[in-house]
Amino acid sequence: MILAALAAAALAASPPSDAAPPNGSATVAPLTVRALPPGTPPAATVEVPTDDTQMGQWASIWPADAYKEHLAGHVVLSCDIDVHGLAEWCQVASERPAGKGFGAAALELRPTFKVKPATGPDGAPIEAVMNIAVEFKPPLDNVNSGAMGGGGSTEGGMSRGVGGTAVSFGGPALMRRPVSMLNNPVWASTVGYDDVRRAYPAKGQGAEGYAVAHCEVARNGSLSGCQAIKEDPDNRGFGLAAIKLASRFRVARPWTTAPDHGDVWVDIPFRFLPPGAPDDRTVNAPYWIAGFNPDQALKVFPAEAAAQGLTTGSGVARCQVAADGALTDCAPERADPEGLGFSEAAAKLVSTMRMNPWTSDGRPVDGAMVTVSVRLNLKPES
Numbered sequence: 001m002i003l004a005a006l007a008a009a010a011l012a013a014s015p016p017s018d019a020a021p022p023n024g025s026a027t028v029a030p031l032t033v034r035a036l037p038p039g040t041p042p043a044a045t046v047e048v049p050t051d052d053t054q055m056g057q058w059a060s061i062w063p064a065d066a067y068k069e070h071l072a073g074h075v076v077l078s079c080d081i082d083v084h085g086l087a088e089w090c091q092v093a094s095e096r097p098a099g100k101g102f103g104a105a106a107l108e109l110r111p112t113f114k115v116k117p118a119t120g121p122d123g124a125p126i127e128a129v130m131n132i133a134v135e136f137k138p139p140l141d142n143v144n145s146g147a148m149g150g151g152g153s154t155e156g157g158m159s160r161g162v163g164g165t166a167v168s169f170g171g172p173a174l175m176r177r178p179v180s181m182l183n184n185p186v187w188a189s190t191v192g193y194d195d196v197r198r199a200y201p202a203k204g205q206g207a208e209g210y211a212v213a214h215c216e217v218a219r220n221g222s223l224s225g226c227q228a229i230k231e232d233p234d235n236r237g238f239g240l241a242a243i244k245l246a247s248r249f250r251v252a253r254p255w256t257t258a259p260d261h262g263d264v265w266v267d268i269p270f271r272f273l274p275p276g277a278p279d280d281r282t283v284n285a286p287y288w289i290a291g292f293n294p295d296q297a298l299k300v301f302p303a304e305a306a307a308q309g310l311t312t313g314s315g316v317a318r319c320q321v322a323a324d325g326a327l328t329d330c331a332p333e334r335a336d337p338e339g340l341g342f343s344e345a346a347a348k349l350v351s352t353m354r355m356n357p358w359t360s361d362g363r364p365v366d367g368a369m370v371t372v373s374v375r376l377n378l379k380p381e382s
Contacts, residue, residue: 090132200275226243
């Protein structure tokens, strides 16, 4: 099966934020990808084809205008690669030509990246920032590009469906139709940890599997028409397992309508652990979809710290995650400074937060643990 998708642009899917009150604030430590020194060579290169010369399963995301103009593109992404070789988060380090949408298109491919992870002094895999090069090969003249429209904004989360994204299945000439792609979708419901464990295929043979399902999103948030666009290792049943699980997902209603009211599609990553394998149930890259009311920062700012003239401090809380992404059983951990109640204040604040119930590395969050760092300010920072 061959699948190709041409993306026009993306609209950022960012967690909600509220303005801080004039005399106090509290902020959760942001997730950032550390920049690598200029000239750092890529750890892997991904080629994005436009025809069916690539064997097996692949996804091709292209900016519509660049596709029509037969432009080649080169993008370098700085990605936070976890111990499984999966990209939990990426940002564009460079792109050429600039302003043609190649950076946004490369970010759409993030779920399909799987590379060899970095290793520590003991040879064990470790989380690290790596550069991934994405090469966009221009379309061949004899490839039927279908009816492609104009492009759009390249700012972040749902690709504009104005002729931008297209899906093709097999054949020497890839017939494409415009769709809109969701980037970092907000999920109304997903499957749970036990569901994924039971879905491990009989042909898995004890290997850790990874697959990505590409599905159409209905107006009510349900998914259909799912296809496996990534399976590693091949022919072990992981792609079929991903398709079956994906059919039970539902996208939050605000995310089901494209800007042009066209078709909406989404890519869902799945990571399958073999039976009996150890599993670190920690969410390292949460995608927050609900925060706390910043007005609460003043109410929980430690009175003892304020009495000593302190106007800022940070605390860390560790919480368990519920099936809907809510945080429960939050317990205080370390603080700076210690012993003044900042970690206890952090635990109270984060207990009202909620994360997306499916992680960027293809895992459910129910029963997992997450550590959240919060800085409290009695006065605004300069």
